[in-house]
Amino acid sequence: MGSKILRTLVLLTTGVLATSVAIAGTPDPNLSTVPNVLVSPSGIFTYNVTVVSSDGPVNGALVQLSFSTEAAGLVCWCDGQTQPLIESTSNASGVASFNISAGGCIDPSLVSSPPAVEVFANGFLLKEVGVVSVDSVDPAGLLPTQGWDNGGICTAGLADATYHTPTLKSGAYNFCTDLDSDGDCDLDDAVALTPGLKLGWSCTEAP
Numbered sequence: 200m201g202s203k204i205l206r207t208l209v210l211l212t213t214g215v216l217a218t219s220v221a222i223a224g225t226p227d228p229n230l231s232t233v234p235n236v237l238v239s240p241s242g243i244f245t246y247n248v249t250v251v252s253s254d255g256p257v258n259g260a261l262v263q264l265s266f267s268t269e270a271a272g273l274v275c276w277c278d279g280q281t282q283p284l285i286e287s288t289s290n291a292s293g294v295a296s297f298n299i300s301a302g303g304c305i306d307p308s309l310v311s312s313p314p315a316v317e318v319f320a321n322g323f324l325l326k327e328v329g330v331v332s333v334d335s336v337d338p339a340g341l342l343p344t345q346g347w348d349n350g351g352i353c354t355a356g357l358a359d360a361t362y363h364t365p366t367l368k369s370g371a372y373n374f375c376t377d378l379d380s381d382g383d384c385d386l387d388d389a390v391a392l393t394p395g396l397k398l399g400w401s402c403t404e405a406p
């Protein structure tokens with residue numbers, strides 16, 4: 200009887216150890232930072248996902264941006280840009296960086312079949328997010344979710360400037376203008392938007 204209890208205890212302890220080993224290094228959605236996916240027709244914007252576990256930043260994590268069929272169909276992908284699954288590996292600080300060449304703003308609450316984009320780290324779902332870009336609308340001012348037609352060119356043009364300016368002026372919140380995903384539309388977003396709008400970043404859309 201005594202040895203049976205001992206054996207049970209040993210098994211239990213082993214189980215607990217195995218569990219804590221599995222948890223160590225596991226990406227924690229609550230500790231990780233996952234902004235909305237930031238894209239630009241020039242591919243200049245850098246989008247960062249920071250993967251953190253209970254032990255701290257996770258080095259070498261495979262970070263995957265998985266666009267739904269609907270979201271991938273709405274984005275204006277530049278010719279040559281890999282999609283709908285985009286991958287990067289985190290560095291020693293837990294940061295996985297992406298330079299995605301594309302246009303289009305996708306508010307995940309406006310797609311027909313959410314989620315729009317799922318972000319995974321080592322296979323663990325970190326967050327469901329949307330997409331923001333300096334190129335948010337088509338020349339007629341329509342968003343992707345409003346049935347935009349960019350005419351085969353992803354571009355940060357006059358219509359985009361017209362679209363973003365009122366929000367930046369008033370400071371009212373607009374999902375598509377909040378490029379840094381911090382919940383407001385302020386000078387930081389204006390600074391991020393200005394070069395692309397000024398230089399008219401553009402690319403040819405993938406066939």
Ligand SMILES: [Ca+2]
Pocket residue numbers: 302334335336337338353354355356358359
């Ligand atoms: Ca545009």
Ligand SMILES: [Ca+2]
Pocket residue numbers: 376377378379380381382383384385387388
């Ligand atoms: Ca902001």
